[in-house]
Every structure is written in C-alpha cells, then in structure tokens.
C-alpha cells in the first residue's frame with residue numbers, strides 16, 4: 230500500500246508528538262494561535278483524565294486531531310503546574326509513544342533516536358547506544374540497568390529492540406518535560422477546562438496530593454546538591470525556575486515566609502514587597518491559591534540545577550524530598 | 566618527624582631542583598594551566614590553595630621557598646582563584662590513581678616498630694619486650710612492578726569497553742606508591758557527575774551483581790572471563806563453581822539462565838559471588854579521584870614530598886619493560902648521601918640492591934635516604 234508521504238509524516242508526528250522534530254514543525258505555529266483551541270478542551274480534559282486515572286493510553290486516533298489535542302493537554306498541564314499531575318501525564322504520554330516504538334521498524338527507530346540527539350548505531354541486529362546517552366537515559370531505571378550488564382564494545386552499549394524501546398521511553402519523558410517547559414503562555418480560557426478536570430477527577434487529585442513530608446531539615450549540609458547550589462546562589466539573583474524551586478523546597482523544610490524573604494534580601498535588586506508577593510504566590514497564599522509543589526528531579530535537571538552526588542545516583546533519587554529522607558535514614562551525605 | 570638539620574638538607578635539595586628549567590615543564594604539564602586552580606603544600610605544613618597562574622613567572626614566585634608538593638585541579642575554571650562555589654567549572658579531566666595502598670596483591674616491604682620500647686625490626690611483636698608493634702610499609706622497585714599489571718587492566722577496560730584512545734592517555738609514576746593516569750580527551754572531560762559515578766562503578770565493579778547480566782556476552786561476563794586465570798585462586802568452592810560456569814556459559818544460554826536464576830534466589834551466595842568478582846576483577850583505582858570534580862592532583866615533574874622522587878611520565882613500553890626501573894627514572898639526582906639508618910629490610914631501589922641495615926651509618930641514594938628520614942627510619946643526612 231502506497232501512502233501519501235505527508236500523511237505518513239502526520240502519522241509519525243502524532244505517534245511522537247513531543248519529539249523535537251514534531252515540536253519544531255508544529256508547536257511554533259500552535260503557540261501563535263492558542264486562543265483558538267477551545268474546541269479541543271474537552272478532548273484534552275479526557276486525555277489528561279486518562280493519564281490521572283492511570284488508564285492505558287489510547288493509540289489510534291485521528292493523527293491531525295490527536296496532535297492538537299496533545300498540545301492542548303500540554304497547555305492544561307502547564308496551567309495546573311502540579312508535579313504529580315505532570316508526572317502522571319509524562320508517564321502516560323511516554324507509555325503511549327513507547328507502544329509505537331516497540332512496533333517501529335529500523336528506519337523509524339533511527340529517526341526517533343537520532344532526532345532526540347541519541348548516538349545510536351545498528352550492528353548485527355543489535356542496537357548500540359553510546360555509553361553517555363545510555364547512562365543519561367537510564368538514570369531513573371533500577372540498578373539492574375547498569376551498562377555493564379549488557380554487551381559493550383568501544384563505547385557502545387548493545388541492546389535488543391525491547392530494551393532499546395524501554396530506554397527510548399525514558400528519553401521520551403525528558404522530551405515531554407521539555408515540551409511543557411517550552412510553552413510560553415497559556416490561553417486565558419483554559420482555566421475553565423482546568424475547573425472541569427478538577428471537578429471530574431477530584432477524588433484522584435485528592436489521592437495524588439503529596440503526603441506531608443515528616444522529615445524536615447534546616448541543615449543545608451543535608452540538602453540535596455541542587456538545593457545546596459540554589460541556596461548558595463540566592464544572593465546572586467536566581468532565574469525564575471531557580472527561585473521557584475528553592476522557595477518551595479525551603480518551605481517544605483520548615484522555613485517561614487519571612488525567613489525565606491530574608492534570604493533574598495542579599496540579592497542585588499532586592500525589593501521586599503515584590504519578593505514577598507512572589508514567595509507568597511509560589512506558596513499558594515495569594516492569587517490562584519494554587520500551592521506549588523517542589524519540582525521533581527527531572528524538572529530540576531531541565532532547569533539546569535541538577536548536580537547529582539552519589540546519594541542521588543545510588544538511590545536513583547527522583548525527587549529532592551526523597552533525598553532528604555534518605556539522608557535522614559543513612560546519615561551523612563557525600564562520600565568524600 | 567625529621568630534625569632541623571635534615572629539614573634544611575631536604576629544603577636545599579628541593580630548592581636546587583625547582584630553581585632549574587623545570588618550572589616551565591611543570592607549568593606546561595597542565596593543559597590550559599591558566600584555567601586551573603594550583604595549590605602548594607608548604608614545607609612548614611599549610612596548603613596554599615586557589616592560586617591562579619597566568620605565566621611561568623607566577624609559578625616561579627611560588628617556588629621560593631620551595632614547596633613540598635605542587636598540585637593542580639583536574640577541573641578548568643573561569644575563575645580558578647575564586648572560592649570553590651564561585652569558580653565556575655568548565656571541564657574536568659578524568660584521573661585514575663592506582664596506589665599500592667589499595668591494590669590487591671601489591672608488594673610492600675614491612676618494618677615494625679614497638680609502641681612501648683621503640684624496638685625496630687621485622688615481625689608481629691616486639692622482640693625486646695613482646696609489646697605491640699606499629700607496621701611501617703615501604704615501597705621499592707617490587708612495589709611498582711607488582712602494580713603495573715593493574716595499569717594494563719585499567720587501560721584494557723578503557724580501550725575495549727569504552728572508547729578511550731590509549732595513545733592519548735598520559736601515564737605517570739606518581740612519585741612514590743603507584744601510578745596516575747590522566748585522561749584529558751573529549752568526551753571524557755565533559756562527563757557529568759552521574760556519568761563519572763557510573764564510570765567508577767564500571768571500573769571498580771562497585772555495586773555490580775553478576776546475576777543481572779543480560780546475556781552471556783555481557784560486559785561483566787567478558788570481564789570475568791578476562792580474569793579467568795585468577796578464578797582458580799578462589800577458595801570458596803561454591804563461589805568458584807558459579808564463576809567458572811558463568812565463564813563457560815557462552816555457548817549455552819540455557820545454562821546461563823539457570824545460573825542467573827540460582828543467584829537471583831540465593832541472596833547469600835549472590836553476595837559472596839559479587840564480593841569475589843569485585844575483588845578479583847575490579848580495577849583498584851581510588852574511586853573518589855574519578856567522581857570528585859573539585860579534586861587536585863600532583864603536578865607532573867614536581868617532587869613527591871615524602872620520597873623526593875619526580876612525578877614522571879612513562880611511555881607504554883617503559884611501563885611494560887620496567888627497565889630502567891621507574892624509581893631510577895624518577896630520581897632527581899644520582900647523588901649519594903650519608904645517613905644513619907635505624908632499620909631497613911632488604912630493598913631494591915632503582916635497580917640497586919640495598920641489604921638489610923640495622924643501626925648503622927651508610928651511604929644511600931639521596932631519594933631513598935630522604936624517604937627513610939621521612940618515614941622515621943633514619944636521620945642525620947650529610948653530604949658524602
């Protein structure tokens with residue numbers, strides 16, 4: 230069967246809607262017309278709803294529509310800005326694309342991986358991933374994914390198709406986060422869609438609420454490296470994601486709003502009122518009353534503040550709060 | 566430890582060494598020297614850190630009075646002289662430190678000193694009073710030789726499993742107890758901390774459990790195969806059997822699966838097997854040197870404070886032949902010196918046989934005499 234190449238391309242993009250090649254072609258345009266997406270809200274709500282409910286991804290939708298719905302769902306996730314919602318979404322979308330990747334032929338596999346900047350080569354029906362890409366992709370996988378358990382040759386780790394697809398799924402997660410990060414603004418009307426979602430899935434969202442962390446520490450030495458870094462650099466002026474991250478974290482560690490504000494007092498352009506407003510906003514005391522959570526490691530990594538130490542790596546830390554718990558359990562951080 | 570007189574003797578030697586052309590060699594021994602943090606261990610104790618050198622003249626000014634040790638950072642920085650958090654790291658060389666102290670099978674000579682009466686000799690208890698002894702370990706040619714195999718092992722792993730170009734590595738005698746291997750190429754200089762930890766685990770086999778091997782030709786099984794000649798040394802019979810059958814399972818996937826399964830179920834056996842594999846097949850590098858990006862390393866061509874030997878570049882051939890002996894290559898001079906030795910066992914130093922000496926004035930090669938003084942086994946250095 231001969232298919233229309235343009236149609237083929239759409240099918241490909243719908244399978245991997247977060248892929249850099251797709252983003253480049255489609256999302257720039259969509260970002261320009263976000264106010265015209267209302268007709269996709271209800272589909273976006275159900276796509277995210279399925280993700281929240283942990284349902285199996287739906288595969289064979291109309292590719293054109295599915296692409297726009299994906300993007301609209303991303304806008305919704307961005308608006309909600311809750312890491313647990315985001316995590317479910319990321320997991321769902323990665324799983325969805327993974328199902329396609331498992332069935333993909335060699336050309337498609339190469340296009341998917343190379344397009345995400347992964348150094349991949351095929352030798353004797355095995356897939357060789359360059360060891361650096363392999364390590365990055367398997368960071369969050371359990372320790373039985375250490376590269377030494379696979380055949381290795383001159384810098385490449387050799388995998389069968391199934392294992393390759395599995396690590397592809399991990400790389401997808403990063404790309405999905407990048408897609409969310411790349412959103413510059415959300416449509417003004419999306420709050421309505423969010424309301425519908427929150428009502429329909431209130432029970433699940435309730436369950437998704439992070440349990441209060443019982444472990445707190447005010448000892449910077451026991452902070453994870455990302456937070457140590459941010460804390461040390463508060464006085465130099467942090468970019469917005471950095472401020473956001475450290476504020477949510479310090480609050481979780483039991484710092485009061487006043488204490489947090491006083492840390493910012495050392496910044497060159499300190500303005501108490503503005504800072505107070507921002508901090509209270511982040512902590513959900515103002516505005517939308519949305520209480521933001523401490524971002525996940527994946528997210529912090531995408532901000533560029535992740536400097537993992539042995540504890541992060543050994544325990545496959547995925548959230549900075551888990552690091553604090555781990556350190557409380559095993560004692561001193563750092564190995565040297 | 567050393568007396569005033571000995572101190573002055575050593576200082577004179579260091580001064581003479583550093584006043585020559587060597588400063589230029591030291592400066593250029595670091596790729597991009599102006600972007601490194603330099604550090605100088607002063608003869609009187611303190612370490613002066615966060616020094617930025619922009620020229621050989623800057624280095625000269627640090628060499629008078631002569632330092633006991635010269636180091637530079639594995640990382641390059643935008644601001645090498647700023648405090649650590651503000652330096653802004655650019656790239657970090659990977660260095661491997663192979664030190665006799667943590668290498669299985671390293672040969673060291675031992676001297677015992679009684680903790681109560683000061684008796685000195687060989688053995689586990691004092692021959693005078695039967696008291697407890699403190700052991701002092703000494704390096705000689707045999708030590709260096711005994712760990713050169715570990716260097717080959719490291720290089721093989723780096724070249725075969727990773728893609729390190731061995732010809733571009735710089736290999737050094739560290740100045741006393743072993744080797745430093747500098748890897749200054751991309752992409753290794755750019756590895757982030759997760760990648761460095763994985764690299765370290767890959768080499769040391771830290772946390773590696775063999776039953777996770779996915780296939781009979783997995784890297785870990787091939788590594789096991791490469792050390793098959795030491796497998797017969799394994800005393801624990803059940804562990805030895807497991808390892809031997811894993812090595813032999815190449816052509817028998819069913820067999821491979823069944824051993825994996827057995828290990829998966831038997832936690833105690835699994836742990837014993839893992840420990841054995843780590844001990845036999847892991848490369849005995851100092852793990853922290855690989856993972857810590859703020860690490861300093863001794864500068865090539867500088868003197869080791871304890872031995873006064875030079876951190877000396879070695880080419881692969883010299884390394885394999887070990888001839889002339891590394892210690893001879895690394896000696897800053899061929900001078901002989903008179904010294905009073907309390908005790909030394911028989912040593913082979915720079916190709917020279919040194920018989921066991923007990924409470925005697927003798928004439929020794931200068932670096933050996935200094936080494937013994939620094940180890941508290943000799944005193945009273947005098948020119949011949």
Ligand code: SF4
Nearest residue numbers: 453455526535536541
């Ligand atoms: S792994 Fe997580 S906890 Fe560790 S430094 Fe990175 S973001 Fe922080």
Ligand SMILES: [Zn+2]
Nearest residue numbers: 679682691694
């Ligand atoms: Zn005694």
